[in-house]
Amino acid sequence: MLQWYFDHILTIVTFLPLAGALALLLLPKERTRLFIHGATWIALLDFFLSVPLFFAFDTGRGGFQFEQKVSWIPSIGAQYYVGIDGISLLLLLLTTFLGFIAILSSWTAITDRVKEYYVFMLALQTGMLGVFISLDFFLFYVFWEAMLVPMYFLIGIWGGPRKLYAAIKFFLYTLLGSVLMLLGILALYFYYPRIAGGVGSFDIPEFIRVLGPLRNPEWLDMQKWVFLAFFVGFAIKVPMFPFHTWLPDAHVEAPTAGSVILAGVLLKMGTYGFVRFSLPMLPDATRHYLPYMLALSVIGIIYGALVAMVQKDWKKLVAYSSVSHLGFCMLGIFALNVAGIQGGVLQMINHGLSTGALFLIVGLIYERRHTRMIAEYGGLSKQMPVYATLFMIIMLSSIGLPALNGFIGEFTILVGAFDIPRQYGFSFPWLGGLHIGGKFWAVCGALGIVLGAAYMLWLYQRTMFGKLDNPENAKLKDLDFREVMTLLPIVACCVWIGLYPKPMFDILRAPVTEMVQRMESSRTTELAEAQAGVAARDRGMPGAGPEEAAAR
């Protein structure tokens, strides 16, 4: 029985919410309490079902675990193939965790069309989990896009005043990215049989194994195009500057639980895509575009922080802080070393926890006062001490105070970023040989932390401290038990990761090391080939280098 469970655990965890949603569909829509409790229990059960993964996961082993492979569409070689490594394990746990919290937080916030709301929430949960466990590109794409539909409804039906605009903008923007990514997937699908023989396949581990180290001029050229196609899809999702414009609209207009899921899980799909696909499958193209990626990440960090600082709307401030924090994750990932990627992935989790909680905080006060303008508030700490305390811990976690999770992530990312080789940057010979690159990126990242502290502390000061001068605020009630329970687990996780992050690093070590080694080995081959090419040129043998070969 237990063995059977562990053989199918990923499938069970992923499809349980969908099954629950279908069951809820059958119930009459007047019984609202039934939906609230039903959905909460299903989400909680799903979380508990996913927890054994954390303990059963073998951290010493590389590759994928809990794999399950079933033939699905033989004509095109698509399989139902799922499995996780350390990176997806953490994201999966984050998803089941935040999924439960998000549903718990909607009890009183959602009063209209309750049945549909919980059905969409649960369906969304399945879509997100599916993205993280898929090891088949076709399956991955199905989850990746199908998930947009429930999110579109969550924003469009239960959102704020500009919900229709925000919902369609979110849907169109992400769809445009995904369909371009689809072309990249198709290109890989048709290219793979030419190398490995056989009919087409969507097997992601095979793609990584076969295509990653491949050094064929045609493939090196193609990599760049595939990278760009993937880049559009993932960068819109992350969102990286300048593809971020959908995010403030979607985050601000979405209902609280929607924002939590958007910030906590959906954005991670973009960064996850880079880690899972771009880096190991397209290592040469990644290095080729690295300076641009680093520049965009750093611009995102600084720009997001600066824009957050001037926001008058509480929720918008948190939304822009996401742009900044996700820039951090990207910086770590594109450092392309163990510390950087580990930090980047860990920061994805941290951001999911702390920003998810920040959206809950905004949601709690919005539910009471129906305004998000920062100027409306002030001195809340006197009226709502529990609320203020929890907000403080989460705010400190978000700005990276030591002993809380944000610090661990940001520190590790900076360690990685300081190791970025000097060559990954931009040279400006006409500016006296100015070179932007190497440690410059880390310095910018550190500056981002300072800015982050500034806007967060200022927000806290404006809302929580000072005189309680708005009479409306004097009537506010502090948090009740359920509301505390939505925030407390997150706070506990923040403290846990902040004080004892070793389990996380253990989980991430094997997959990240493996990935970095693959990239290193492909890089050494590249260097060796380049040197051979130079040597050949020196000896007067035209056309022997890889560049010439590619040009021909």
Next chain:
Amino acid sequence: MNVLFDVNQLRLISPELLLALSAVLVLGLGTLKDATVTKWIPGLSILACVLTLAALLAYPWRLGLAELRVPDMTIGFNGMFILDAFSVFFKVVFLIAAILTILVSTRYLALERVPSAEYHALVLFSVVAMMFMASAGDFVTLFVSLETMALCFYVLVGYLRSNRKSNEAALKYFLLGSFSSGIFLYGVSLVYATTGTTNLGLIGASRSVTALGSGMAPIFLMGVILVTVGLGFKIAAVPFHMWVPDAYEGAPTPVTAFLSTGSKAAAFVVLARVFTTSFSRVGHEWALLLAILAVASMTLGNVAAILQDNVKRMLAYSSIAHAGYVLMGLVVAGLGGSVETREWGLQAVILYLLIYTFVNIGAFALVIMLRQENVVGDRMTDFAGLSRRAPLAAFAMLVFMLSLAGIPATAGFVGKWYLFGAAVKADYTWLAVVAVINSAISLYYYARIVVMMYMREPEDDRRLAGSLGQRVALTACIAFTLFFGIFPQPILRFARTSVLALAPWKT
């Protein structure tokens, strides 16, 4: 082969004969003017279609689908008629489209107060014509069946005699349609002039080489272009699409549904057969031509659809855009470097047409069900708050819209995946990029209906009163869209077998 008429060959066209006789029977029953008789006409028509379907499938069933690939066994009437798996596939599509159309018209005809017998007879006759189009082995059979189908549709589009819009639509369709038939015929005559035959296989096999080698090449190419124009009109490709929005809007909605699926698929089967059999030697020339048509259709169709407030018009423009997507598969079939790539392209075409038939008729079925005693039901606002008034119907429409937009877990995605894949496989990446961007744009107007249904308050609490037939049709469409969206393997295999039959480049 020199016998002018061989009775045994009637076996080849037995399904068509059966259907034609049933149509005559239906027409005859209509003259009785007896309500007890006429109320059975829809049921009888469906029965005829089902029996035809059985007869159609019995033949390859007995021979085995593999046997059908041997050309000698299936060419009848001196090369005029070809029965192969490729034509069987399309005949199945036509019959399904007809059955669904008849099902969704059940309550509609009574509401519009128009006679039922002629309507059903015309639908059945047009299906007979389509079936002959799918099997045509000669330009003569092709033209005759094409015209038969067109004539049926001219009448059907203008079937609401007292309705000005319907009359206008029929007139426009007729004028432009006969004009395009003329152009098509002129193209055929040019091809005949240069090759000396009207047989599709013979044109492709040897004579066209002679024609291309001599000074006749420009005339032959002109013929190819004119044939493209004539067929481009039928598939509603830009720039031959002018009639589409008006005809689709004015026609009775079930006819619109049938026109956008059956008639379009029939024109595509002709395109596929003629271009891959007869004109395969000039594949690069016509593929470029079709690529231009594809890009124009997709872009104009999608952009124009955004501006529409009438759902039927919107679906008309969407249908233009979908013709553009499907053309992409034909481009690859003409251009692809390898046999495998060409087959992929063709397979994408026929797969998409099958899926589109179900999805589009499903979408129109909803518009038909919105038609009430004093409501036309084709404005965007008629969909307002449908999720409250009729949750299941709204869900069905949602699935159809997502499927048309190509969102995964619906059949539309599988179809689009094949089409985009064809373009990528043939290294026509620019075409694929245009197509996917268009596909994203199209979501905007499909989502408008979703917004209406789910995010607007209902204007009144009218419920949907669908007849049994309409509900059956809707259930079939939704089941098809969802089931084959997740488990597409059966239809993929069906399409694959059919394409292998039509692979002239193999020999």
